[in-house]
Amino acid sequence: MAAMTSDFFVERLKAWGVTRIYGYSGDGINGVLGALQRAEKAGDGIEFIQVRHEEMAAFMATAHAKFTGEIGVCLATGGPGATHLLTGLYDAKLDHVPVLAIAGQAETTVRGGSYQQELNLDRIFADVADYVQEATAPAQVRHVTDRSIRIAVAGNGVGMIVLPKDVQDQPYEDPKVQHGFTRSGVGYSRPRVVPQPRELARAAEVLNAGSKVAILIGAGARDGADEVVRIADLLGAGIAKALLGKDVLPDDLPFVTGAIGLLGTKPSWDLMQGADTLLMIGTGFPWAEFLPADGKVRAVQIDVDAGMLGLRYPTEVNLHGGAKETLEALIPLIQPKADRSWRDEIEAGVADWWQTLEARAMAEAKPVNPQRVVWEMSPRLPADAIVTSDSGSCCNWYARDFRVKKGQRSSLSGGLASMGAAVPYAIAAKFAYPDRPVVALVGDGAMQMNNLAEMITVQKYWQRWADPRFVVCVFNNEDLNEVTWEQRVMEGNPRFPTTQDLPDVPYARFAEMIGLKGIFVDRPQDLGAAWDAALAADRPVILEVKTDPGVAPLPPHLTLTEAKAFMTSMAKGDRGAGRVLADTARQLFKEVTG
Numbered sequence: 001m002a003a004m005t006s007d008f009f010v011e012r013l014k015a016w017g018v019t020r021i022y023g024y025s026g027d028g029i030n031g032v033l034g035a036l037q038r039a040e041k042a043g044d045g046i047e048f049i050q051v052r053h054e055e056m057a058a059f060m061a062t063a064h065a066k067f068t069g070e071i072g073v074c075l076a077t078g079g080p081g082a083t084h085l086l087t088g089l090y091d092a093k094l095d096h097v098p099v100l101a102i103a104g105q106a107e108t109t110v111r112g113g114s115y116q117q118e119l120n121l122d123r124i125f126a127d128v129a130d131y132v133q134e135a136t137a138p139a140q141v142r143h144v145t146d147r148s149i150r151i152a153v154a155g156n157g158v159g160m161i162v163l164p165k166d167v168q169d170q171p172y173e174d175p176k177v178q179h180g181f182t183r184s185g186v187g188y189s190r191p192r193v194v195p196q197p198r199e200l201a202r203a204a205e206v207l208n209a210g211s212k213v214a215i216l217i218g219a220g221a222r223d224g225a226d227e228v229v230r231i232a233d234l235l236g237a238g239i240a241k242a243l244l245g246k247d248v249l250p251d252d253l254p255f256v257t258g259a260i261g262l263l264g265t266k267p268s269w270d271l272m273q274g275a276d277t278l279l280m281i282g283t284g285f286p287w288a289e290f291l292p293a294d295g296k297v298r299a300v301q302i303d304v305d306a307g308m309l310g311l312r313y314p315t316e317v318n319l320h321g322g323a324k325e326t327l328e329a330l331i332p333l334i335q336p337k338a339d340r341s342w343r344d345e346i347e348a349g350v351a352d353w354w355q356t357l358e359a360r361a362m363a364e365a366k367p368v369n370p371q372r373v374v375w376e377m378s379p380r381l382p383a384d385a386i387v388t389s390d391s392g393s394c395c396n397w398y399a400r401d402f403r404v405k406k407g408q409r410s411s412l413s414g415g416l417a418s419m420g421a422a423v424p425y426a427i428a429a430k431f432a433y434p435d436r437p438v439v440a441l442v443g444d445g446a447m448q449m450n451n452l453a454e455m456i457t458v459q460k461y462w463q464r465w466a467d468p469r470f471v472v473c474v475f476n477n478e479d480l481n482e483v484t485w486e487q488r489v490m491e492g493n494p495r496f497p498t499t500q501d502l503p504d505v506p507y508a509r510f511a512e513m514i515g516l517k518g519i520f521v522d523r524p525q526d527l528g529a530a531w532d533a534a535l536a537a538d539r540p541v542i543l544e545v546k547t548d549p550g551v552a553p554l555p556p557h558l559t560l561t562e563a564k565a566f567m568t569s570m571a572k573g574d575r576g577a578g579r580v581l582a583d584t585a586r587q588l589f590k591e592v593t594g
Contacts, residue, residue, distance in 0.1 A: 005138040006035035008172040009163070012145045013046060014039075015186045018073050020047040020064065020431060021102075022057040026077020028104025028117060031168025049431060049461065052453040054081050056424040058088020058101065059413075063421075063428035065097035066219075066411045067386065071153050072097070072428070078104040079117030082124075082162075087418055089128045089158050094415025095219070095244060096156040096284075096305065100149055101129070107166040108136050121162045130157035135167050139175040143184035150188045156305070193304055194329055195319040203300045203317040204333035210277025210298065212342045213237035216260065216291075219244040219414075220282020220303060224323030228281060229253070231327055235279075236337040238346035240268040242285040243399055244414040250406040254347040261287045262555045263399035266356070267349040269556045274345075280315065282323045284308050284415070302326045357401055365548035367522045370394065370475050373545050374401035374441065376527040377473070380535060383407045385437045386429040390422035390451070392443035393481035396553035419443075423451035423472060427458060430470055437469035437535065444476045444502055452510065455542065459514045462540050470540035474507045477549035485553055511542035522546040 009032060013021075025033055039045040051057045054076040061072030072092070076082050082103035092099040105111075106118040125132045131151040133144045141163070148159030175181035195203075207213060213235040221228055225248050232239050232255060239249060240260040249256050257267035272278075272292055278299040285291075291313050292299075299315040301308075302323055309318035319326050361375035374397040381387070387410040389398035395412065404410060409429070413421040426440035442451055455472065462468060475481075480500045487493045487500075508518030517537045521530045521544070534541040 003171065004031070004035065004168070005141055005170050005172045006031040006163075006168040007038060008138075009141055009145060009168075010035040010039050010046065012142065012186070013073070014044070016145075016149050017070065018046055018100075020049060021073045021075050022049045022051055022060040022064075022428070023075030023102075024051055024054050024057060024077070024081060026081045026104060028078030028081065028106070028165055029075060029102070029163070029168075030104075031165060032075070032102065032104075032163065035168075048075075049427075049457075051424070051457055053450060054084035055087050055420070056450065056454050056457075058085045058099070059091060059418075059421050059424035060088075060428040060431075061099045061101075062088055062092040062095070062097055063388070063411065063425035064432055065092065065099055066095070066425075067409060067429050068432050071149060072099045073102070074099065075102040076104070077117075078106060078121070078162075079119055082119065082121050086125070086128060087416070088421075088424075089125070089160075091413050091416045091418055091421065093128050093158050095413070098152040098156055099158050100152055101125070101158060101160045103160070103162050104168075105134060105162050105164040108164045109166065111164070121160075125158075125160045128158055129160040130155050132160035132162070134162035134164065136164070138167060138170050138173045139181060141167070141172075142175060143182050146184040146186060153188050154190070192325050193321045194325045195321045199317060199319055200326075200330050200333060203319055203330060206298045206300050206317055207235060207277060207279060208333075208335045210235070210275075211337075211339065212275050213277045213279065214271045214275035214297075215239045215279045215281065216242065216272075216283055216285060217245045217248055217281045218242040218283025218285060219248065220305075221245060221323045222248050222282070224281070224325075224327045225249055227324055227327035227331065231279075231331055231334060234331065234334045234336045236340050236343040237279070238267070238271045238343070238350075240264070240271055242283045242414075243395075244411065245283060246399065246402075247404050247408060247410040250408075251403040252405065254350055255343060257346065257350055258353070259399040260285060261290050263396050263553075264290065264556050265353055265400060266556045267346065267353045270349055271346060274342075278313065280313065281327070283312075285312060288312070354403075361401060365524070365551055368524050368527065368545050368547050370477070370545075370547040370551055371397050371401055372524055372527060373473065373475065373547065374398060377439065377531050378403045380528075380531050381405070381408065381439065382437055382535075385439060386410065386426070386433065387439045387441065388412060388422045388425035388429065389441045390443055390446040391417045391419050391482070392445060393485065393553045394441045394443045394475045395482075398441050419446040420450040422446065423454045423458075426470065426472070427454060430465055431461075434465040435467045437467060437471075439471045439473065441473050442475070443481065444474055444478065444505065444507075445480045447474050447507060448502065448505060452505075452507070455511065455516065455540075456514060458540050459516060462516075468539050469535060469537065471534045471537075471543055472541070473534075473543045473545065475547045476504070476507065476544050477547045478502045478504050479549040481549050482553065484549065489554070506544075507542050508544040511540075515539075517541040519543045520546075
């Protein structure tokens with residue numbers, strides 16, 4: 001039996017299959033760190049990855065869960081170390097992936113005494129966690145650990161365990177076989193969830209009756225990707241992708257219209273506007289204005305989380321079930337559509353859109369068009385590459401210009417849309433798949449906020465990776481660009497330099513300073529060679545590109561209100577208004593009037 005409670009705790013994590021923990025040390029969690037050290041010495045340890053900041057540990061745990069399907073684990077001391085975890089844990093909560101957070105705490109003997117770093121962590125984490133519990137006795141740790149992990153995995157949510165310092169160091173005691181104790185066990189197997197036959201028949205009736213079917217998928221469709229293609233072929237449907245579902249299907253399928261929403265494509269907009277029937281699979285896509293108007297389409301939704309059913313659109317049939325098994329049961333009820341004119345229209349629109357994107361990417365800019373950065377990257381990526389993106393204007397180019405291939409993976413902070421997730425996501429992807437190339441697309445705002453520090457984490461660990469290819473592409477435009485455009489288009493205000501100007505940081509030179517490779521590009525004709533060099537490097541790379549902040553990340557469809565707001569912002573004395581207008585006005589009015 002384990003000597004101390006902390007030793008038991010580490011053994012229990014291993015029994016649940018935990019192989020890696022992202023975290024940062026502190027005296028509030030030293031008992032667990034000691035147990036990790038003892039387990040490592042005995043040859044039975046859990047890999048511990050030391051990050052620069054606890055928030056990054058939580059982002060890495062979230063990314064681990066997204067890319068592997070396993071529970072991600074992060075660790076921090078008590079007090080400020082614990083509260084730093086919150087942002088990354090909310091990322092897991094809103095994107096529905098399982099994460100376990102472990103935090104230290106002041107000794108039980110001082111709880112309630114306003115002691116140093118004593119916070120009521122169970123209250124602080126009550127909103128983000130599906131289960132949060134502070135242990136107060138060794139015999140409690142067994143069921144707290146088992147329940148936290150099981151609830152997180154089963155519910156695709158966050159579990160939180162708080163371990164006071166003295167409990168960690170107390171001799172471990174199994175719960176007794178008597179009143180006042182409970183004895184839990186390890187293990188969970190996800191069920192096969194399939195809707196009732198009568199509901200499947202109702203859904204088939206709706207889909208068979210439609211002549212112009214649109215499908216919208218999210219990350220929840222991942223395990224049913226092949227079935228999504230099969231039902232789309234039967235229905236002659238087009239498929240739009242919510243951003244978290246970008247890598248569920250490759251973009252070389254001619255009927256896949258790409259991303260939907262503010263960062264989406266014109267074919268996805270046209271798909272939703274022209275459809276008479278909508279099938280939503282594993283998605284919580286939030287933007288109502290990009291979905292059909294109420295009553296315009298008959299709609300069916302499939303989701304394993306009943307709480308998401310009927311939430312984004314008034315669906316006629318709500319199928320509670322997993323994507324793969326539900327589609328397997330539904331497909332035999334679908335009648336193949338003989339009329340392929342709707343599918344032909346969709347495919348023609350998609351082909352035209354790729355030509356439009358290429359023309360936009362190759363358009364002149366000062367100095368480099370940010371669209372071209374991703375356009376040049378996309379065909380050069382190996383078939384097994386993993387791509388992460390930060391929030392901000394770079395996400396527009398990730399969403400539209402990254403033409404994802406079958407076998408590639410990608411993700412970002414979706415529901416939370418947090419800045420600062422791209423590099424920690426990439427680090428977690430690289431630890432999960434050390435033999436695969438990884439690329440992070442990051443704006444200079446996020447790079448300065450917290451991602452630059454995590455390059456030190458890369459420097460610390462990269463020689464462990466079987467494949468050294470790890471590229472962080474920084475869009476250096478000296479502007480908080482996404483917010484700048486929101487000020488212009490959404491608010492009708494000119495760019496506010498006081499809040500938007502960013503320092504010009506030499507990111508590539510920083511990489512060289514810490515022993516990595518730096519590449520700087522300020523001419524568009526150099527982009528292709530720069531990507532080739534970055535993807536062939538013998539060590540991680542920061543690829544810094546001096547991009548034009550005046551290239552507008554406009555939505556796929558502009559309302560007259562948004563067009564007027566943009567013009568108003570220009571008229572109010574926006575710096576560089578003349579050039580911005582020249583570059584965007586023609587496109588803007590074509591969208592409004594076309």
